[in-house]
Amino acid sequence: MMADRIPTPVLMDVDTGVDDAMALALAWTTPQIELVGVTTVAGNVTLDQATTNTLRVLNTIGATDLPVYRGMNRPLVRDHFDAAHFHGNDGLGGAKLPDRDRSVEAMTAPEFIVQSARNYQGSLTLCFVGPLTNLAVALSLAPDLPQLVDRVVIMGGAFQVPGNATPTAEFNIAVDPEAADQIARSNFDVTWIGLDVTHSTKLYSEEWKQMSDAVSGGTKIVRDVCRQAFVDRAEGSMHLHDPLAVGVVLDQSLVEVERAPVQVDTSVRTTAGATRMMKSAARPDQNVAIKVDSRRFRQMFGRLLNVPIDDRE
Ligand code: RIB
Ligand code: CA
Numbered sequence: 001m002m003a004d005r006i007p008t009p010v011l012m013d014v015d016t017g018v019d020d021a022m023a024l025a026l027a028w029t030t031p032q033i034e035l036v037g038v039t040t041v042a043g044n045v046t047l048d049q050a051t052t053n054t055l056r057v058l059n060t061i062g063a064t065d066l067p068v069y070r071g072m073n074r075p076l077v078r079d080h081f082d083a084a085h086f087h088g089n090d091g092l093g094g095a096k097l098p099d100r101d102r103s104v105e106a107m108t109a110p111e112f113i114v115q116s117a118r119n120y121q122g123s124l125t126l127c128f129v130g131p132l133t134n135l136a137v138a139l140s141l142a143p144d145l146p147q148l149v150d151r152v153v154i155m156g157g158a159f160q161v162p163g164n165a166t167p168t169a170e171f172n173i174a175v176d177p178e179a180a181d182q183i184a185r186s187n188f189d190v191t192w193i194g195l196d197v198t199h200s201t202k203l204y205s206e207e208w209k210q211m212s213d214a215v216s217g218g219t220k221i222v223r224d225v226c227r228q229a230f231v232d233r234a235e236g237s238m239h240l241h242d243p244l245a246v247g248v249v250l251d252q253s254l255v256e257v258e259r260a261p262v263q264v265d266t267s268v269r270t271t272a273g274a275t276r277m278m279k280s281a282a283r284p285d286q287n288v289a290i291k292v293d294s295r296r297f298r299q300m301f302g303r304l305l306n307v308p309i310d311d312r313e
Pocket of ligand 1: 015017018019020043044083129130131155164170171172241242
């Protein structure tokens with residue numbers, strides 16, 4: 001737990017979507033994280049939409065001066081496909097968040113990632129919750145990047161469980177397998193937060209329905225972006241995929257990891273984007289989350305965002 005430490009500098013890369021919005025709110029709300037900037041990437045929705053959504057979310061939570069940098073508008077090699085079927089065509093579940101006449105910075109996302117790593121001299125944590133395209137490009141710009149950052153926490157992968165974009169691949173990896181493979185081969189200190197653990201960390205509709213409409217900031221984000229799922233689609237729960245990655249930035253002890261080389265399927269077969277731990281390989285071991293204390297994470301989520309979380313796992 002980082003309770004008494006100085007704030008950790010964190011750069012978040014997002015494809016703002018519903019759970020990205022909640023992850024941004026969680027990271028901004030906690031004093032243990034010093035958000036240094038946000039980079040955007042094509043994923044759940046187009047790059048333009050993800051960037052607009054990110055600015056709207058930051059405006060809503062009061063992060064009106066937090067710089068935003070546009071990244072890659074398509075995967076390294078393959079055509080982009082989105083997840084609008086889940087996040088809504090607007091990517092925010094229909095939430096009407098206030099616009100602000102603020103624009104993105106002139107620098108591109110990969111350049112900002114490299115610049116920030118150099119500026120923070122080894123103390124920066126990267127939290128990536130969308131396709132890994134920007135990180136792969138940043139690594140090409142600066143091959144020494146793994147030595148320049150402290151940790152990389154990635155929401156991505158499905159190592160010992162089925163996928164959600166295809167039967168074998170999790171969405172963030174399925175969109176850009178080549179980018180993910182470059183990260184898996186790298187010497188970053190990576191912790192992969194895959195569906196293996198995020199499928200246990202849910203927000204339940206009964207909890208959401210207890211929330212008042214008269215809320216603001218991060219609480220308003222949760223209330224507004226989940227409405228479409230819990231009301232229009234009458235879903236019983238929502239996976240807190242991206243918020244768990246932020247939780248692990250805050251407290252790595254939330255998850256139990258296995259260390260192994262990670263392989264990403266970059267074939268043209270239907271298994272493209274599949275991720276697995278290998279017995280041995282000519283690539284470094286990385287951390288793969290295999291278990292999570294979902295009750296403790298849900299309590300953290302509820303406490304920091306003022307959401308009525310009960311005692312369920
Ligand atoms: O598979 C879940 C991931 O894909 C989350 O990051 C969600 O926002 C989507 O990008
Ligand atoms: Ca995401």
